Amino acid sequence: MPPVPVPAEIRPADVDDAAGIAAVYRPYVTDSVASFETVPPDAAEFARRMTAEPRLPWFVACRDGGVVGYAYGGQHRSRAAYRWSVDCSVYLSAAERGAGTGRALYGRLLPVLRDLGYVTAFAGIALPNPASAGLHTALGFTPVGVYRSVGFKAGRWHDVGWWQLPLQELPAEPAEPRAWSPR
Numbered sequence: 001m002p003p004v005p006v007p008a009e010i011r012p013a014d015v016d017d018a019a020g021i022a023a024v025y026r027p028y029v030t031d032s033v034a035s036f037e038t039v040p041p042d043a044a045e046f047a048r049r050m051t052a053e054p055r056l057p058w059f060v061a062c063r064d065g066g067v068v069g070y071a072y073g074g075q076h077r078s079r080a081a082y083r084w085s086v087d088c089s090v091y092l093s094a095a096e097r098g099a100g101t102g103r104a105l106y107g108r109l110l111p112v113l114r115d116l117g118y119v120t121a122f123a124g125i126a127l128p129n130p131a132s133a134g135l136h137t138a139l140g141f142t143p144v145g146v147y148r149s150v151g152f153k154a155g156r157w158h159d160v161g162w163w164q165l166p167l168q169e170l171p172a173e174p175a176e177p178r179a180w181s182p183r
């Protein structure tokens, strides 16, 4: 019998992890439509994103000392009334999939987003992506709708499905979301 998969260790990420994160993400830019980016960001660009305002949480999954995945919160839209909404995303190295690491990363990320004061989490998923749709559904996200043919990559037009998850009851007067710190 194959060994029962064990999720990787999860910890808050800081800019020292940027190179490992860039390496995990790179194939999703170069060889896949899971990401709509076309030029792989380098470590410096990831460090910039990790420390951009508003400062949002990043977590890495580590196995044998190396980064094998990450999840993070990103600004949903820049206009002021959107500031309690947050996007989230998660990427694993190919060998890491199916071991519970995606669930473990979101298991750390989502409560932190709630504690910082975010009210609703959103995820945009280039379709089809049964693993990502399955992960988000398993964590309680519900489908919102589909942007049809919203991206063109690898010679084809692609749809993006949106999912959302309430992080807390809707406050009548929401407090300002707080900045995240990895320490």
Ligand SMILES: CC(C)(COP(=O)(O)OP(=O)(O)OC[C@H]1O[C@@H](n2cnc3c(N)ncnc32)[C@H](O)[C@@H]1OP(=O)(O)O)[C@@H](O)C(=O)NCCC(=O)NCCS
Residues within 6 Å of the ligand: 028, 034, 089, 090, 091, 092, 093, 096, 097, 098, 099, 100, 101, 102, 103, 104, 124, 125, 126, 129, 130, 131, 132, 133, 134, 135, 136, 138
């Ligand atoms: C999407 C991704 C992060 C899922 O992480 P994972 O560690 O493989 O998923 P887990 O093992 O934690 O599974 C969690 C749940 O997701 C669902 N799931 C995972 N893989 C699935 C698959 N291939 N098909 C359907 N559902 C799947 C299951 O419901 C699973 O539930 P369980 O915990 O009860 O078994 C991972 O497959 C990945 O990195 N994919 C490529 C990058 C990507 O597409 N990122 C998302 C961009 S929107």
